[in-house]
Amino acid sequence: MERRSPAFTVVIYASALLLAAVLLIPILWLFLMSVSSAADLAAKPLRWWPADLDFSRYRTLLTWEPNTMGQAFLAAIRNSLSVAFMAVGAALLVAIPGAWAVSRNPQMEWSLYALILTYMLPPVALAVPLYLGLSWLGLLNSTFGLAMIYLSILAPFTAWLLKSGFDAIPRDIEASARIDGARLDQILRILILPLAAPALSTAALFALLLSWDEFFYALLFTSDQKAKTVTVAIADIAGGRVSDYGLIAAAGVLAALPPLLIGLLMQRAIVAGLTSGGVKG
Amino acid sequence: MPTIPTTLRPWALMLPLLVVILGVVTWPLFRTVSLSLSDAGLVATSGNFVGPDNFVKNLGSRAFQAAFLNTAWFTLLSVGAELVLGVLVALLLNQEFRGRTLLRALMILPWALPTVVNAILWRLIYNPEYGALNSALLQLGVIDSYRSWLGQPQSAMLAMVVADVWKNFPIVALIGLAALQSVPRETHAAAIVDGAGAIARFRYVIWPYLAGPLMIALVLRTIEAFKVFDIIWVMTRGGPANSTRTLSILVYQEAFSFQRAGSGASLALIVTLFVMLLASGYVAIMRRSALRG
Numbered sequence: 001m002e003r004r005s006p007a008f009t010v011v012i013y014a015s016a017l018l019l020a021a022v023l024l025i026p027i028l029w030l031f032l033m034s035v036s037s038a039a040d041l042a043a044k045p046l047r048w049w050p051a052d053l054d055f056s057r058y059r060t061l062l063t064w065e066p067n068t069m070g071q072a073f074l075a076a077i078r079n080s081l082s083v084a085f086m087a088v089g090a091a092l093l094v095a096i097p098g099a100w101a102v103s104r105n106p107q108m109e110w111s112l113y114a115l116i117l118t119y120m121l122p123p124v125a126l127a128v129p130l131y132l133g134l135s136w137l138g139l140l141n142s143t144f145g146l147a148m149i150y151l152s153i154l155a156p157f158t159a160w161l162l163k164s165g166f167d168a169i170p171r172d173i174e175a176s177a178r179i180d181g182a183r184l185d186q187i188l189r190i191l192i193l194p195l196a197a198p199a200l201s202t203a204a205l206f207a208l209l210l211s212w213d214e215f216f217y218a219l220l221f222t223s224d225q226k227a228k229t230v231t232v233a234i235a236d237i238a239g240g241r242v243s244d245y246g247l248i249a250a251a252g253v254l255a256a257l258p259p260l261l262i263g264l265l266m267q268r269a270i271v272a273g274l275t276s277g278g279v280k281g
Numbered sequence: 282m283p284t285i286p287t288t289l290r291p292w293a294l295m296l297p298l299l300v301v302i303l304g305v306v307t308w309p310l311f312r313t314v315s316l317s318l319s320d321a322g323l324v325a326t327s328g329n330f331v332g333p334d335n336f337v338k339n340l341g342s343r344a345f346q347a348a349f350l351n352t353a354w355f356t357l358l359s360v361g362a363e364l365v366l367g368v369l370v371a372l373l374l375n376q377e378f379r380g381r382t383l384l385r386a387l388m389i390l391p392w393a394l395p396t397v398v399n400a401i402l403w404r405l406i407y408n409p410e411y412g413a414l415n416s417a418l419l420q421l422g423v424i425d426s427y428r429s430w431l432g433q434p435q436s437a438m439l440a441m442v443v444a445d446v447w448k449n450f451p452i453v454a455l456i457g458l459a460a461l462q463s464v465p466r467e468t469h470a471a472a473i474v475d476g477a478g479a480i481a482r483f484r485y486v487i488w489p490y491l492a493g494p495l496m497i498a499l500v501l502r503t504i505e506a507f508k509v510f511d512i513i514w515v516m517t518r519g520g521p522a523n524s525t526r527t528l529s530i531l532v533y534q535e536a537f538s539f540q541r542a543g544s545g546a547s548l549a550l551i552v553t554l555f556v557m558l559l560a561s562g563y564v565a566i567m568r569r570s571a572l573r574g
Contacts, residue, residue, distance in 0.1 A: 012378050019370060020380075023387045026447065027394065029413055030402050044427075046416040090301075098298035101291035108291055113564050115298075118306045120560040122508040124532040125553040128323070128542050129312035130305070152305040159298060184290070213395045215511040216529075220537065231397040235515050238401045245405055252398040263393025267386055271455050 030256075033249035034058070041245050057250035069237070073251060075225040076233030079143050083218075083229060084211040086147035088204055091154035095203075099159045100188060103166035104174075112163060119156035123216045126152065134221055141227045149217050153210060158203045161273060165199020166192065202269045209259050230255045317547035323540035335547035345548065347523060348531040351438070355527060356506040358442045359449070363502055364495065366446065367453025371491075374454065375461040385458070388451040396448070400515035403444035407431050407516075431517050434524035441525055445512055449505075453498045460494040461487065493566075500563040504556055528552045 004012075033041060034057060036050035063070040102108045130149055131140070139145030169192060177187050193200065215231040222228045228236075234251045242248060263270065317335055321328030339345045374385055391399070406413045409429035418424045430440045464487055472486045510529040513519060519526030519534070526534075532552065536545025 009378075012373065012376050015373050016378055016380065016384055019373065020384055020387060022447070023390055023451070026402055026406065027390060029406070030398075033405060042411055044411075044416070045420050046411070046413060048416075094297040094301050097294035101294035105291045108295070111295065111299075113568065115302065116564060116567075117557065117560055118302060120504055120556060120563070121306065121310070122529065122549070122552050122556050123510075124508075124529050124536075124549040125313055126306065126309040127532075127549070128316060128536050128546050129309035131323070131537075132312075132542075133309065149305060151301050155298060155301050209393065213397075215397050215514075219514070231395060231511075234401060235397055238404065238515065245408070245411060248401060249405060252401050256394050256398045259393045259395055260390060263389040264386060267389045270389060270392075271459065 027256075027260075030249050030252055034246055034253050035250075036246055038244055038246060054246070057244070057247045058254070060247065061250055061254060069247075072225055072228075073230075073233060073237075073254075076228050076230040077254075079222075079225075079227055080212055080230040083143045083147045083150065083227075084208050086144060087150035087154050087211050088158075088207045090147065091151055091158045091207055092200070092204060094151075094155055095159040095162055096193070096200075097188070099162035100166050100192060102159075103163050104171065112160060115156040115159060119153060119160075127217070127220055130217070131220060140221055141223045143227045146218060146221050146227060146229070149221065150211055150214060153214070154207045157210065158207050161203040161206065162196070162199055165196050165203070168199070169195050198269075202266070202273055205262055205266055205269075206273060209262060212259055313546045313549055316543050317550050319543045321543045323536065323542045328543050331543070335544045336551070339544060339548050339551070344523075344526075344531060345528075345551075348526050348528050351525060352507060352509070352527040352529075355438065355442060355445075355509060355525075356503060358439075359445045359506050360499065360502045362442065362446045363450045363453045364499060366450040367457050367498070368491070368495070370450065370454035371457030371461055374458050385455075388455055391448045391451050392455075394448065396511045397515055399444060399448045400512045403440070403447075404431065404516050407440050432521055434522050437517055437521060437525050441513060441516060444516065445506070445509070448512075449502060453495075453502065456494050456498045457491060460491045464490045496566055497563070500559060500566065504559045504563065507556055507559065508552070 032048075032050065035053045035055060036047070037052070037054050040047040040050050060068075061070055061073045064074050065071060099112075102112050130152075134140045134142075134145045134149070137145070139148070173191060173195075174187055177191055182190070213231065214229070215235070218229040218232045219235070222232060234248075234255050237251050238248045316328075318330060318332060319328035320331050320334075370388075374381065374388075394402075407430040409415070409427060409432055412427075412430070414430065415424070415427040419427065428436070430436050469482065469486055472482050477485070508529055509527055510533070513525050513527055513530055514533075517525045519530040528548070529552065532545050532548045535541050535548055539545075
């Protein structure tokens with residue numbers, strides 16, 4: 001290893017501190033706003049550190065009572081969760097057999113590249129027909145309808161991630177199982193899926209994050225508490241007549257908490273997925 | 282299951298995926314093409330065939346040209362800054378220092394923060410009356426009165442770019458870091474022994490490993506930036522005075538606010554054309570690197 005000059009070491013530590021500040025301060029500020037009193041937030045210049053901590057907005061947002069902001073927010077969380085689970089489940093269901101087939105038959109690989117192209121399409125290219133289609137099926141403002149639309153993003157994406165997962169499993173195992181008389185579905189269920197469990201869970205968590213984050217389709221295709229997702233709900237709160245910025249910040253913190261935790265817990269897998277390409281920034 | 286011939290089995294396994302894509306991607310895309318050649322509305326969808334009229338009208342319109350320039354400007358600034366910052370931060374994180382592991386973990390945070398929450402966060406920071414930016418700059422003596430950062434055409438786009446760069450530079454840095462870690466230690470050590478300076482080492486030892494992954498990051502980020510909608514919709518809705526109205530925002534307004542489905546579809550296809558050009562470049566790079574192994 002190269003010896004570093006003291007000046008270089010100072011530069012390294014100074015840059016590292018600066019980077020840590022850049023990464024953390026905006027997120028910490030969101031949290032501080034959410035627990036500062038309205039008076040502190042309206043002070044000019046700001047009172048950076050709140051005089052006392054005020055957690056009442058979290059109570060407001062997390063209390064389910066008819067016709068309150070809490071009800072709207074909790075309903076949105078529920079909708080986001082159910083859309084995410086339906087969409088991710090359906091995406092895995094169709095992507096697993098497809099990705100496995102491509103992984104075992106290299107001559108089919110072109111079809112996966114074609115899929116990647118579809119997933120890069122701008123959502124605006126599909127929005128109008130999808131809107132008309134959902135309306136025709138009576139699935140506007142429904143979590144099920146929205147989940148089906150999300151397949152346009154999640155299915156190609158999970159197929160891509162799973163294919164590289166399956167590639168890592170040696171074919172010999174399947175060959176010997178086949179000789180022992182195992183059927184195709186048995187091989188997939190008993191042999192491949194347990195071996196591919198890490199790849200499967202990475203793909204599922206990535207897909208969950210994508211679904212939780214989605215805004216454009218949710219904005220277009222949902223209209224009230226029955227189906228509105230959390231991204232649309234907090235954009236409503238932020239764009240509406242709420243004058244308490246602390247409440248907007250608290251809603252942001254709550255919506256960001258699940259993905260931030262998932263991100264920290266599975267950062268190794270995320271970095272690996274990011275660098276293998278095909279993952280949305 | 283002897284009913285399906287062996288050669289067709291893989292395609293049978295592929296079928297559910299293909300059916301889904303056909304239903305939610307291919308069919309809507311063709312429908313967009315047919316809508317774009319009509320004067321259909323969003324409610325009264327049975328429009329008349331008008332040929333390429335929508336394309337001619339939109340390509341010649343001031344609104345389209347301004348939105349195109351806004352999109353190109355946003356993409357250039359954001360992606361450019363993300364690449365430069367990303368490489369610098371990757372080089373930093375590749376050094377050995379205390380707390381490096383923790384710092385790498387923190388890099389995930391902006392990426393994991395939902396786009397809409399990021400937009401709201403920065404909107405609060407830029408708030409003209411109570412925002413943190415105004416307060417900080419005033420206390421530091423940089424400005425003498427509060428400004429409306431998102432309320433003025435001169436600063437709105439730049440403020441938007443800063444918010445986007447904060448969220449996305451970590452991705453580029455993490456991709457760059459992974460590439461740096463693939464540089465063999467021996468090669469690097471040999472270059473030092475041979476007396477290569479820092480710049481020569483970057484150019485001849487590190488760069489060959491960095492260039493490919495950075496290219497992938499560049500194309501991916503360019504595609505995403507070109508499609509930008511969420512952050513702009515939440516922060517400014519394309520204002521003030523349409524100074525942040527990008528192509529996706531324009532399509533949304535045309536198709537859904539003004540309910541001109543046909544005209545909106547033609548705009549959407551123009552955006553799609555640009556994105557697909559970028560995306561085929563991306564796929565070409567991926568295939569080339571896959572072939573190289």
